[in-house]
Amino acid sequence: MVRLPTRPEFGQVMDAIKDRAILRLNRSGLVTRCNRAAPKILGHPARHLSGRHFSFLFTDGDPDPEKARDALEVAASAGRYEHHGWLARRDGSHFWAEVTIAPLSGHNGPTREYIAAIRDLTRQKRHEDGLKAALDVSRAILTGVEPGAAFQLIAERARALVRADVAEVRAVDASGTMLVLRGVSERRGGHGPPYALVPELPVQGSIWGSVFESGRPRLLPDLAALPRNHLHAAAAAMTRAMPGPALVVPLKALGRTIGVLTASTSTSGTPLERHDVQTMAVFANQVALAVQRLCRRRDRERRVLMEERRRLGRDIHDGVIQSLYAVTLGLTVAIERAQDLPLQKQLASMTAHVDAVIANLRGLVRELRSGGGS
DSSP states (O other), X not given: OEEOOOHHHHHXXXXXXXXXXXXXXXXXXXXXXXXXXHHHHHTSOHHHHTTOBGGGXXXXXXXXXXXXXXXXXXXXXXXXEEEEEEEEOTTSOEEEEEEEEEEXXXXXXXXXXXXXXXXXXXXXXXXXXXXXXXHHHHHHHHTTOOHHHHHHHHHHHHHHHTTOSEEEXXXXXXXXXEEEEEEXXXXXXXXXXXXXXXXXXXXXXXXHHHHHHHOOOEEESOGGGSOOTTSOHHHHHHXXXXXXXXXXXXXXXXXXXXXXXXXXXXXXXXXXXXXXHHHHHHHHHHHHHHHHHHHHHHHXXXXXXXXXHHXXXXXXXXXXXXXXXXXXXXXXXXXXXXXXHHHHHHHHHHHHHHHHHHHHHHXXXXXXXXXXXX
């Protein structure tokens, strides 16, 4: 139990704390005082906090009075109560809060008031969530999923990570001029209009292309508000497909950018914030590394396969075809020596059949050597 200082001292102590919102609560859980940092951290002006029941600290939606009452009981009996969860600010943004409640005692001893300290741990929480999501995706990728399934998984986890309405993954094509849609995830029953697919975006003349080329993420307050007169037609269509705030981060690892990852919310959805960009950047860097490893592994497997095909081609040419060619020579000699006309015709038919087999095998060898059908 925290010993209660004199009122002037206590007010000074509260206001001296800058990294936490401090709320003084009466026995009923009503806020009687807050420190100067509380309005900024909690996102509510001091006049709205005064007299408010502290149950709003236990949900990012409607207050939970029952949970708040249990918290006071635990704090009074155990001397401390801790809780972690998402809280909503007045502007609709969310933050991950560490809530600690301790009883205050007056000079006479019994608990008459409580102190609640709220710390914003969103940055740490997002970073941890980003690393965990990236680890889950990387494990799935490295277990051998196909690239298409890997990109789709990246889109789904990215959307959930920042609570976006839509997330999509684009990879650069072989020419390096277009960003091709490889995976998209859309929230069911989302706030905005249905997402309209834009299969390709140009690297030149688009926000996505500038992020791809620069390797730097961007947070865009409102895609629909961007001027479209200088945009490529596909990029302009994309701003209509994703109205509202959006963030675009490069998929970059080992000094190479392979695409971009985009998350967007509608104007009425959960706003995207600066820490969301950092979270997505951490996630994107890790999954890009896994994708590159997957591609390198597939390239190695492809090279091994090609070498095996060439070896088979050599074996067929040097062994089977040469042996069959020797058979045709023997049949030719046998035809010349045969005196019976029906036997000559039969041997000639056999020779023609072996020649056809040799021709087919030579075609197979060419295909194996060229890599066709791999």
